[in-house]
Amino acid sequence: MTKLSVNVNKIATLRNARGGNVPDLVKTSLDVESFGAQGITIHPRPDERHIRYQDARDLKKVVKTELNIEGNPVEKFINLVLEVKPAQVTLVPDAVDAITSNAGWDTVAHRSFLQEVISEFKANGIRTSIFVDPILEMVEGAKETGADRIELYTEAFALGFKEGHPNAVKPYVEAALLAQDLNLGLNAGHDLSLENVKFFADSIPGLLEVSIGHALIAEALYMGLEKTIESYLKALS
Ligand SMILES: CC(=O)[C@@H](O)[C@H](O)COP(=O)(O)O
Numbered sequence: 275m276t277k278l279s280v281n282v283n284k285i286a287t288l289r290n291a292r293g294g295n296v297p298d299l300v301k302t303s304l305d306v307e308s309f310g311a312q313g314i315t316i317h318p319r320p321d322e323r324h325i326r327y328q329d330a331r332d333l334k335k336v337v338k339t340e341l342n343i344e345g346n347p348v349e350k351f352i353n354l355v356l357e358v359k360p361a362q363v364t365l366v367p368d369a370v371d372a373i374t375s376n377a378g379w380d381t382v383a384h385r386s387f388l389q390e391v392i393s394e395f396k397a398n399g400i401r402t403s404i405f406v407d408p409i410l411e412m413v414e415g416a417k418e419t420g421a422d423r424i425e426l427y428t429e430a431f432a433l434g435f436k437e438g439h440p441n442a443v444k445p446y447v448e449a450a451l452l453a454q455d456l457n458l459g460l461n462a463g464h465d466l467s468l469e470n471v472k473f474f475a476d477s478i479p480g481l482l483e484v485s486i487g488h489a490l491i492a493e494a495l496y497m498g499l500e501k502t503i504e505s506y507l508k509a510l511s
């Protein structure tokens with residue numbers, strides 16, 4: 275079974291639009307858990323435009339499933355993760371001004387930096403994952419960094435699938451098989467939705483976790499959060 279970690283960035287975006295505490299990120303995250311999601315993902319960006327660093331501290335106190343913190347390991351982010359000690363940290367090489375994550379790591383060019391950061395997180399008992407494109411050399415490079423898992427960046431799959439090309443999943447299957455051979459755990463995320471997630475999860479061997487936010491929150495506008503999460507859990511079972 276693949277676990278569902280709900281990315282609650284968009285709840286924070288909505289809250290920040292008015293400056294108060296509606297919707298309440300902590301309450302929504304607890305509801306998400308009570309509806310059956312097996313994890314909560316947050317991606318604090320340096321400008322704190324959605325998730326604030328304080329949100330990570332607040333969520334750590336109450337999340338009973340797995341808290342996954344994603345982000346670019348700049349000093350401020352590293353310090354936050356070491357303070358909060360989530361179940362998992364996912365390293366994403368996003369530029370400060372990026373609208374959203376738009377590429378995986380070059381795990382060969384950044385190997386020694388990633389090795390250093392990962393060993394510090396692991397020494398603090400935090401599971402580590404690296405966001406990568408489905409490129410075999412990058413999966414091999416991720417193994418060399420000492421990471422526990424990789425998260426496959428699924429935007430290209432989502433786009434191909436939407437345009438009627440289910441074979442867009444092929445590079446992901448190959449990357450997943452290599453990850454299995456290398457004994458690297460496998461997560462995936464970005465632009466997954468109720469339309470594509472079942473096909474993706476059924477195609478990918480050894481998929482441990484998907485993190486989904488943007489589409490899930492948009493779908494919940496029509497279906498409600500509880501029913502939407504139920505639909506994802508069914509698709510992933
Ligand atoms: C790592 C990743 O794929 C992202 O999708 C992400 O965490 C979402 O970030 P935004 O909510 O800022 O678009």
Ligand SMILES: NCC(=O)COP(=O)(O)O
Nearest residue numbers: 281463464465485487488
């Ligand atoms: N790691 C991906 C994630 O957390 C959510 O991405 P998206 O569903 O908002 O595109």
